[in-house]
Amino acid sequence: MTVVRGALGIHLFFSLLMLTALVGCTSGASDLSPEELKQAIEEFNFDEGLPFPDFTPPATLEELDSANKWSDKTVVDPLPHLDEELKDFKPPMTPAEACEIRPKDDADYKKILQSMRIQPSKENPAEQDASWVHHENGDVNSLNPLRMSSVGDFFYVYICGVSATTSTIDLESVGDGRFIKTWEGNEDNTIQKVVIRDDLTWSDGTPITAYDWEFTYKVLLHPKLSVMFPALPSSLDKVKLIKAYDDHTFVIFHEMSSPVNDMKLEFPIVPKHLYESAIAVDPTLTDSDFFLEQEIHPTVGGPYEVTQRDRNQRIVLKRRESFYMKDGKQIQAKPHFAEIRMEIIENPNQALLAMTAGKLDDSQISATKWDTEANTAEFYEKNIKVKHIAWSEGHIAWNTETPYFNDSRTRRAMSHAIDYDAIINGIMKGIHEQANGPFHPSAWFAPQPSLPMYDTDLAKSRELLTEAGWTDSDSDGILDKEIDGKKVAFSFQLMHPAGSPVSEQIARQVSNDLGKLGIKAEPRQFEWTVLQDKARSHNFDALMAGWGAGGDPFSTDNIYGTGAPRNYGQYSNPEVDKLYKLGLAELDREKRAKHYHDIAKILYEDQPYTWLYYRADLYGFNKRMRGYQFSPTGPWFYEPGAFSVWKAQSE
Structure with a gap:
């Protein structure tokens, strides 16, 4: 049940993580060799949940561009x-x-x-x-952005997360210029092409790429995983595929022409380089050392990162310098606050x-x-x-x-x-x-x-x-x-x-x-x-x-x-x-x-x-x-x- 914000807050259970910490956990992907990890990923099959498995997108960007006439969509750098x-x-x-x-x-x-x-x-x-x-009047349920369900979750993800599109104060969809350079649609809006910025990094220093969007899409719709994501899979209804064509370009293919297609990209992404092997080893997203660590110090791509978490008390976020600075130059508007303390x-x-x-x-x-x-x-x-x-x-x-x-x-x-x-x-x-x-x-x-x-x-x-x-x-x-x-x-x-x-x-x-x-x-x-x-x-x-x-x-x-x-x-x-x-x-x-x-x-x-x-x-x-x-x-x-x-x- 969705929230009337501030009137009826949603406080979903968080006991599973705490119970896991008490009874023990699996160590996770770090214990496996590269060959074993590769096999685990292949056996998990991240393509299993694709809603249109027979759909074959154009093989190259050149083929895609030659078959479509593109129109620019609005991209705004908010501040x-x-x-x-x-x-x-x-x-x-x-x-x-x-x-x-x-x-x-x-x-x-x-x-x-x-x-x-x-x-x-x-x-x-x-x-x-x-x-x-x-x-916040209730604790954040999970620092995994895919599992957000309460108001506190949404605020945390909003401050720390990465998304290709967002909404204006009038609730119109626009591209988020902090993360993407261009956003285009074809004539009937069934295909949209996004070029992301080339200066984005996760908080561990790894570049954010278009493959993170493709991967997150597959995770959200995977039959072994989607039940754990209360808020996001339904937002991808009637999306045939999200495909990365290179590090900076991905395309979203829609089943039908619709004005709401512009809203389909307003979901947070997770880092493929970390989550792919972690999920393959631990599909519960809770039991392994990796996911337990992510509940304390998550890897994020947005303006702020977590420095402290005291469950049911507070979450402390600090301004992430690598978000707005690169090689000694300012690349983004500097966030106004050095620290945000979410007091529960x-x-x-x-x-x-x-x-x-x-x-x-x-x-x-x-x-x-x-x-x-x-x-x-x-x-x-x-x-x-x-x-x-x-x-x-x-x-x-x-x-x-x-x-x-x-x-x-x-x-x-x-x-x-x-x-x-x-x-x-x-x-x-x-x-x-x-x-x-x-x-x-x-x-x-x-x-x-x-x-x-x-x-x-x-x-x-x-x-x-x-x-x-x-x-x-x-x-x-x-x-x-x-x-x-x-x-x-x-x-x-x-x-x-x-x-x-x-x-x-x-x-x-x-x-x-x-x-x-x-x-x-x-x-x-x-x-x-x-x-x-x-x-x-x-x-x-x-x-x-x-x-x-x-x-x-x-x-x-x-x-x-x-x-x-x-x-x-x-x-x-x-x-x-x-x-x-x-x-x-x-x-x-x-x-x-x-x-x-x-x-x-x-x-x-x-x-x-x-x-x-x-x-x-x-x-x-x-x-x-x-x-x-x-x-x-x-x-x-x-x-x-x-x-x-x-x-x-x-x-």
Whole structure:
């Protein structure tokens, strides 16, 4: 289940590595001779998972070029591009003035963000060799970038990893100029050619080559390995092959013409020269000395590398000089921070105390504390608050294969029964917005005009429940229905994640709301790993969770498509399936948008979820922090994102 960042964090188990360390491990590839390693690699057969084994690409680049007409795609070097973008920018006030604002409305938040987006200058110099203390509310599960699944994993990989493409603040795909020189596509966008920079090295000094992309692709799709990679293999759906033609050129071949092909290269790579033999010897990616060492001091290709890891406490990253310097010359923009300390604090109260005391430079703040503990003179002495509406949403998923929720009339009755005012303006203090579906109204793929919000209408709920066959036949105060010859009471569990006060309060509110209709909804909290397992196995009736923002709606097919991997509520509608296929194939953006508008309207009628709210990103920043901006996915996961952040000199 994907994350609503900062609201429902994913803390997947990390015990396997720790257990391995206790019971012993295999020594790995270093014990084998070169001949034995070569044999192990051949026997493992990294080509085994290729989705189109009969596909034969052009043998040479000359043959490829002669058969295709290429068009350039945008490649951006993030920090120089941002400097150019801000060349004539005039902030509404100085950062010092913005730091004195105690924001009361969206206009104040906008002024703060506009004033803080500046980059270092003579007038606003940066502290040299500054340290950034960044807060994460859960540990990084693995320092192997292919195994990322939690928010902490994504931040670590984003800071230390290598990827050919990235997203802009508007969530448009661009080539990442820190790693590639050119990116081209053929006429129908089914073939893309990438030339990488020739001055890139892994942190062990080995050159990064195009063969690392080809190798990583094969690893992610290998049948013996893909189950260990929760987040990445699905992003390569409908990719026929990635082939390296030389050290600096690789080509990605797509099965079909699609506008989302540009997003297929946004995955991190691993070093073939290390991982090929290591995986062949240890396909678990956990047991050998090599992989245990990689969990402490991983080999990376990005701007930062790991110098310290204390599980469940912190990860310390240092600026990698060989990333931006080569042979005594600067080849890249120098990252602003000499060190980034990822401090792991799971308890939100402790995190806020650390933020207030000046021990953190940034932290997400819960809605329940936004106008209380995070609104004191002590907090504002060292910090500033910013708010930005994200495209992430919180919802209740109904298991449509249960006798309770297999009728859309019942599901619509649930949505009309909820007291949204009590949730949005009561529990959430008006900080988040009510939601009306999976797509935020400001997104290009959301219906226009926006669909109306579901309102609280108990009379409508009772009418729909009666139509669906739910009545109180025995006058015991609980609705019931005859199913397969047996009377079934409308009584179910409403599952929600443990450790989230907001989720707990919402679950109680929903339970009270449904109780007014004669429905017994019992709130039950579970640790996230248990909740996730129940979701994947469809072992639930109703489940509170959320999905993170995405830049393109095609990815929601993985949630609402029949039989899709993240379709935990088992929803199925053939028309929705058809529209997703049409949206994936349509190159014209306006025509594509119409398909997703239609999907949103069907989901609105079918209500496989009751969408509760669109989440606001709520952050505190130390007053010395500068350069942060927000995309619909938050402040980090785009370019330049976290790399535009810097620290002003102390007064």
